[in-house]
Amino acid sequence: MKSALDAAGPKLLLSLARRGDTEELLAYADVRLAARDELVRAFESCRSMLLEHRAAIEEIATKLLRIGRIDGVSAAGVIRACRGVKEAP
Numbered sequence: 001m002k003s004a005l006d007a008a009g010p011k012l013l014l015s016l017a018r019r020g021d022t023e024e025l026l027a028y029a030d031v032r033l034a035a036r037d038e039l040v041r042a043f044e045s046c047r048s049m050l051l052e053h054r055a056a057i058e059e060i061a062t063k064l065l066r067i068g069r070i071d072g073v074s075a076a077g078v079i080r081a082c083r084g085v086k087e088a089p
Contacts, residue, residue, distance in 0.1 A: 056082040 025031045050057065056079045063070050063078070070078075 053079070053082070 026035070059078050059082065060070060060075055063074070
């Protein structure tokens with residue numbers, strides 16, 4: 001991880017850096033807090049997307065367990081069906 005100052009203000013942002021820098025950067029409480037905040041936001045975003053698309057995910061998982069594979073066109077069809085989007089004629 002590597003810390004950097006946001007151009008819009010003093011908010012501390014994190015980005016990827018050399019593996020060897022992580023321990024040193026995490027010695028600073030403000031960097032640890034920024035890392036935690038970023039991870040919490042990422043967790044909340046992922047959780048929200050998974051919950052929003054849960055029906056499609058479960059249907060695709062069921063097909064994978066039953067058949068062993070699913071192509072992108074079929075997966076997209078499941079997603080559209082779960083969203084209530086009609087297929088083009």
